[in-house]
Amino acid sequence: MRIVVLAGGIGGARFLRGLLQAAPEADVTVIGNTGDDIHLFGLKVCPDLDTVMYTLGGGINEEQGWGRTDETFQVKSELAAYGVGPEWFGLGDRDFATHIVRTQMIAAGYPLSAVTEALCARWNPGVRLLPMTDDRVETHVAVEIDGEKKVIHFQEYWVKLRASVPAEAVVPVGADQAKPAPGVLEAIASADVILFPPSNPVVSVGTILAVPGIREAIADAGVPVVGLSPIIGDAPVRGMADKVLAAVGVEATAAAVASHYGSGLLDGWLVDTVDAGTVGEIEAAGIRCRAVPLLMTDTDTTAEMARQALALAEEVRA
Amino acid sequence: MRIVVLAGGIGGARFLRGLLQAAPEADVTVIGNTGDDIHLFGLKVCPDLDTVMYTLGGGINEEQGWGRTDETFQVKSELAAYGVGPEWFGLGDRDFATHIVRTQMIAAGYPLSAVTEALCARWNPGVRLLPMTDDRVETHVAVEIDGEKKVIHFQEYWVKLRASVPAEAVVPVGADQAKPAPGVLEAIASADVILFPPSNPVVSVGTILAVPGIREAIADAGVPVVGLSPIIGDAPVRGMADKVLAAVGVEATAAAVASHYGSGLLDGWLVDTVDAGTVGEIEAAGIRCRAVPLLMTDTDTTAEMARQALALAEEVRA
Numbered sequence: 001m002r003i004v005v006l007a008g009g010i011g012g013a014r015f016l017r018g019l020l021q022a023a024p025e026a027d028v029t030v031i032g033n034t035g036d037d038i039h040l041f042g043l044k045v046c047p048d049l050d051t052v053m054y055t056l057g058g059g060i061n062e063e064q065g066w067g068r069t070d071e072t073f074q075v076k077s078e079l080a081a082y083g084v085g086p087e088w089f090g091l092g093d094r095d096f097a098t099h100i101v102r103t104q105m106i107a108a109g110y111p112l113s114a115v116t117e118a119l120c121a122r123w124n125p126g127v128r129l130l131p132m133t134d135d136r137v138e139t140h141v142a143v144e145i146d147g148e149k150k151v152i153h154f155q156e157y158w159v160k161l162r163a164s165v166p167a168e169a170v171v172p173v174g175a176d177q178a179k180p181a182p183g184v185l186e187a188i189a190s191a192d193v194i195l196f197p198p199s200n201p202v203v204s205v206g207t208i209l210a211v212p213g214i215r216e217a218i219a220d221a222g223v224p225v226v227g228l229s230p231i232i233g234d235a236p237v238r239g240m241a242d243k244v245l246a247a248v249g250v251e252a253t254a255a256a257v258a259s260h261y262g263s264g265l266l267d268g269w270l271v272d273t274v275d276a277g278t279v280g281e282i283e284a285a286g287i288r289c290r291a292v293p294l295l296m297t298d299t300d301t302t303a304e305m306a307r308q309a310l311a312l313a314e315e316v317r318a
Numbered sequence: 319m320r321i322v323v324l325a326g327g328i329g330g331a332r333f334l335r336g337l338l339q340a341a342p343e344a345d346v347t348v349i350g351n352t353g354d355d356i357h358l359f360g361l362k363v364c365p366d367l368d369t370v371m372y373t374l375g376g377g378i379n380e381e382q383g384w385g386r387t388d389e390t391f392q393v394k395s396e397l398a399a400y401g402v403g404p405e406w407f408g409l410g411d412r413d414f415a416t417h418i419v420r421t422q423m424i425a426a427g428y429p430l431s432a433v434t435e436a437l438c439a440r441w442n443p444g445v446r447l448l449p450m451t452d453d454r455v456e457t458h459v460a461v462e463i464d465g466e467k468k469v470i471h472f473q474e475y476w477v478k479l480r481a482s483v484p485a486e487a488v489v490p491v492g493a494d495q496a497k498p499a500p501g502v503l504e505a506i507a508s509a510d511v512i513l514f515p516p517s518n519p520v521v522s523v524g525t526i527l528a529v530p531g532i533r534e535a536i537a538d539a540g541v542p543v544v545g546l547s548p549i550i551g552d553a554p555v556r557g558m559a560d561k562v563l564a565a566v567g568v569e570a571t572a573a574a575v576a577s578h579y580g581s582g583l584l585d586g587w588l589v590d591t592v593d594a595g596t597v598g599e600i601e602a603a604g605i606r607c608r609a610v611p612l613l614m615t616d617t618d619t620t621a622e623m624a625r626q627a628l629a630l631a632e633e634v635r636a
Contacts, residue, residue: 084419093392096396097393
């Protein structure tokens with residue numbers, strides 16, 4: 001079975017770990033969000049791709065969900081001693097090596113997709129990890145701080161400000177000119193199932209869908225497209241998805257997110273058992289829906305979520 | 319008193335520390351060798367400039383003479399895990415930060431001289447440290463390995479091969495097209511004394527002199543030019559200067575090095591007491607010479623060497 005998954009960072013990566021346990025024989029292609037990529041210290045950092053790679057490759061810091069295990073911060077502290085920041089982005093020494101290799105390969109002319117493949121040769125994530133695009137896309141957020149309107153990088157909004165001010169707009173800058181990376185459309189076209197993990201529907205899955213051709217390819221694939229709600233009982237499971245949902249005028253509810261994706265794209269939707277009351281509403285909108293436990297407390301629980309998603313896909317197909 | 323010093327790495331840096339103790343009120347400008355610069359992992363590394371900066375700024379690993387104190391090697395070990403080398407060049411995590419800042423500033427358009435000034439703002443080395451040039455110069459070494467003639471980077475010859483094969487030629491690639499960095503010729507023209515520390519006469523001081531204009535400016539400055547022999551009793555004090563001296567057809571003796579610089583450039587020359595027998599020969603060649611202890615065993619001893627060099631300069635001037 002060929003499964004395509006559109007993944008952001010932590011939520012996507014953890015879901016994938018469950019999926020690989022649930023469907024060990026499946027051929028899984030991950031289309032990773034690169035809208036949260038950022039250039040720091042002259043290096044190209046791809047937080048979502050790395051979170052997927054480290055999580056599936058056994059190198060992730062399990063507690064925080066991003067970054068490397070057994071990490072140290074000598075480089076960062078020396079950079080700070082030179083007065084070079086930002087200090088709010090936690091790049092560790094081990095993590096730096098990944099960005100150094102990536103930056104060196106990009107400078108040598110390799111596209112991000114080839115770089116990602118080379119990095120994954122070390123980590124053996126058990127999936128084929130493709131960036132959504134080889135072109136530069138950077139998600140920016142319009143905010144008002146102390147009465148002044150500003151447009152800041154998504155990472156500044158998310159990591160530095162911790163989404164503490166309302167997002168007035170979320171713009172994947174460059175997405176409209178971006179082309180899907182090699183293999184992306186082919187993977188979608190030959191998929192048996194397409195899954196949206198409980199990743200951020202705006203800045204993760206939404207950004208991937210903003211690359212011209214990807215949304216259309218998914219809609220036209222003619223295979224079940226099933227998502228898992230990142231919102232449980234009117235709040236994001238983790239992260240601050242509600243802040244960016246507000247920016248696109250979507251309520252932070254499982255039903256509103258399903259309707260935001262829309263029945264033209266989404267065939268099935270899993271909501272948590274606490275949201276069982278919204279199943280009828282979602283099905284009335286043309287999206288088949290089931291209520292199952294959606295907290296990714298451990299890999300076994302997450303594998304069960306993945307099995308439910310695949311079961312819903314088969315139900316849709318039938 | 320304005321002193322200009324042409325410095326390589328370890329020997330130059332240690333001599334400078336003694337000089338600053340001997341002449342705390344002096345205005346010291348260091349013209350640093352950049353011929354041993356190397357691009358590693360996409361980063362610009364300037365070993366000699368950094369050795370001077372770290373040594374005078376209190377950040378040097380005293381035992382090995384280069385690199386940072388309390389160093390760790392996480393980045394390097396991760397790069398190796400990606401299969402990215404070279405592994406023979408010992409870049410530590412703290413050191414990496416320097417190269418990251420430098421590379422980022424150069425990519426932003428700053429010349430190396432401005433970058434060096436910015437890095438020194440943190441280290442306060444007590445001297446004005448100028449790279450010999452802002453242009454790219456890379457010392458290459460012609461060797462024969464297993465019957466095959468090759469031209470390799472100086473660092474590969476020095477650090478990887480540890481000068482274990484004869485150097486057939488030493489070429490500062492790019493030097494003939496290089497211009498002295500801003501401030502270099504001005505510092506020489508306004509110097510009261512010019513010193514050649516016991517640095518490598520071929521790949522350190524020799525490379526600096528290979529930048530068109532620098533040798534001429536020193537010869538024309540009309541002030542005492544005094545050097546200290548890096549060779550004591552027919553062997554280099556440290557390092558492998560004899561290997562590269564052979565490549566330029568110069569014997570590894572204090573007298574031969576003095577004669578290599580030549581009386582057109584050098585006014586005074588200090589040899590070690592074990593080489594007292596050569597003083598007459600050197601003076602006969604038109605270079606005033608004294609035999610004094612030249613082992614830089616500690617800063618006090620080195621300060622005394624610097625005092626002797628300054629005394630010889632005054633003798634020349636008188």
